[in-house]
Amino acid sequence: MKRTSNHKITICTSCKHQGTNCRPGYELIERLRNAIETAGDSVTESFEISGVACMAGCGRPCTVAYHGTRKATYLFGDIDPETDIDDLVSFARQYAHLHDGWCSSVDRPGKLRQTTLARVPAAIIAIEDDQALVS
Numbered sequence: 001m002k003r004t005s006n007h008k009i010t011i012c013t014s015c016k017h018q019g020t021n022c023r024p025g026y027e028l029i030e031r032l033r034n035a036i037e038t039a040g041d042s043v044t045e046s047f048e049i050s051g052v053a054c055m056a057g058c059g060r061p062c063t064v065a066y067h068g069t070r071k072a073t074y075l076f077g078d079i080d081p082e083t084d085i086d087d088l089v090s091f092a093r094q095y096a097h098l099h100d101g102w103c104s105s106v107d108r109p110g111k112l113r114q115t116t117l118a119r120v121p122a123a124i125i126a127i128e129d130d131q132a133l134v135s
C-alpha cells in the first residue's frame, strides 16, 4: 500500500505543439495518471498529478515538473504525450526512491537525459533564533 505523499508532478496545460494550436497538456495529465495507476506498487510513492497554465518553458513544449518536500525539483521540456509516458513513469519510480531527489542526467531515463530545463536543489531554510524572535 502506498503512503500518503507530497510528491507532485505538474504539467503545463498551455503549451502548444510547435506550429499548431493544439494544447496537449490535459491529454498528457490523463495518460500519465493512467500509466502511474497501471504501474501500481512499482511506483512506491503516490504522485499528485495536476496542471498549471505556464512554467516559463514555453519554447520547449510540453513542460513537466517533479517536486516533493525536501527533494530537488526538475523541469523537463519537449515532452510528447504520445511517446514519452514510459520515461515519465520511470522517472517517477526513480524519484520516489531518491531521498533528496538529486540525480545526474546520465541516470535519468531515456529522453529525460537530454530534456532537463532545470534541476533545483531542495531548499534548506534555517531560521536563526534571534530572527525568529524579531517577528
Ligand code: FES
Pocket (backbone or CB within 6 Å): 012, 013, 014, 015, 016, 053, 054, 055, 056, 057, 058, 059, 061, 062, 063
Ligand atoms: S506555455 Fe507551457 S511553459 Fe509556458
